[in-house]
Amino acid sequence: ELKVEQNPLFLSMQEGKNYTIYCNYSTTSDRLYWYRQDPGKSLESLFVLLSNGAVKQEGRLMASLDTKARLSTLHITAAVHDLSATYFCAFRPMNRDDKIIFGKGTRLHILP
Amino acid sequence: EAGVTQFPSHSVIEKGQTVTLRCDPISGHDNLYWYRRVMGKEIKFLLHFVKESKQDESGMPNNRFLAERTGGTYSTLKVQPAELEDSGVYFCASSQGQGTPYEQYFGPGTRLTVT
Numbered sequence: 001e002l003k004v005e006q007n008p009l010f011l012s013m014q015e016g017k018n019y020t021i022y023c024n025y026s027t028t029s030d031r032l033y034w035y036r037q038d039p040g041k042s043l044e045s046l047f048v049l050l051s052n053g054a055v056k057q058e059g060r061l062m063a064s065l066d067t068k069a070r071l072s073t074l075h076i077t078a079a080v081h082d083l084s085a086t087y088f089c090a091f092r093p094m095n096r097d098d099k100i101i102f103g104k105g106t107r108l109h110i111l112p
Numbered sequence: 113e114a115g116v117t118q119f120p121s122h123s124v125i126e127k128g129q130t131v132t133l134r135c136d137p138i139s140g141h142d143n144l145y146w147y148r149r150v151m152g153k154e155i156k157f158l159l160h161f162v163k164e165s166k167q168d169e170s171g172m173p174n175n176r177f178l179a180e181r182t183g184g185t186y187s188t189l190k191v192q193p194a195e196l197e198d199s200g201v202y203f204c205a206s207s208q209g210q211g212t213p214y215e216q217y218f219g220p221g222t223r224l225t226v227t
Contacts, residue, residue, distance in 0.1 A: 035218075040220065041220055042115065042218050042219055042220045042221070098143065098145070098167070098168070098207075098210050098211065099171070101154075101157070102156070104153060105155075
């Protein structure tokens with residue numbers, strides 16, 4: 001079965017704190033994605049991770065990939081209110097046409 | 113360059129009525145995808161067009177859903193008759209090609225509420 005387990009699904013945290021969102025995916029993949037969605041807006045691509053050990057950082061967000069464990073993490077450093085959004089983890093299974101398999105999303109609320 | 117656009121942004125209809133959602137992909141993108149997120153669940157793939165042809169429609173929930181892409185440009189997704197469980201956000205995405213390195217670009221979604 002093609003699926004993504006994302007946790008936590010809801011996260012309320014104080015500004016300035018650090019936290020990590022975890023993403024486990026079910027099968028071999030050639031691409032692991034992290035998206036951000038603000039209410040009523042498009043899914044914004046944050047990171048595309050291609051290979052084992054890949055690490056990408058953009059501002060206070062850092063994503064990593066362990067293909068052997070089929071695990072990706074999204075780490076938030078010194079959170080600020082502007083990072084409040086829903087974050088989706090997703091992957092594209094190898095040799096399975098072109099569909100992207102998504103997790104349920106993590107709704108992140110950062111308290112000022 | 114304009115991104116993927118979807119219309120309407122929100123639709124509220126009664127059970128048994130018909131609704132048609134529209135997606136305009138990025139100009140020049142041959143691939144068009146529909147996805148759906150039912151509240152509290154994951155975003156799920158519905159189908160994939162390459163130009164005007166359906167490449168993969170394995171995610172379509174049932175025969176009340178009809179997707180078309182005449183002329184290989186914009187696409188419509190019709191739900192007829194709508195049921196309560198069809199409520200959710202319908203996303204469209206487009207890509208220039210298939211597989212690596214082509215990425216899918218998503219629209220803002222249409223929120224469908226069936227009452």
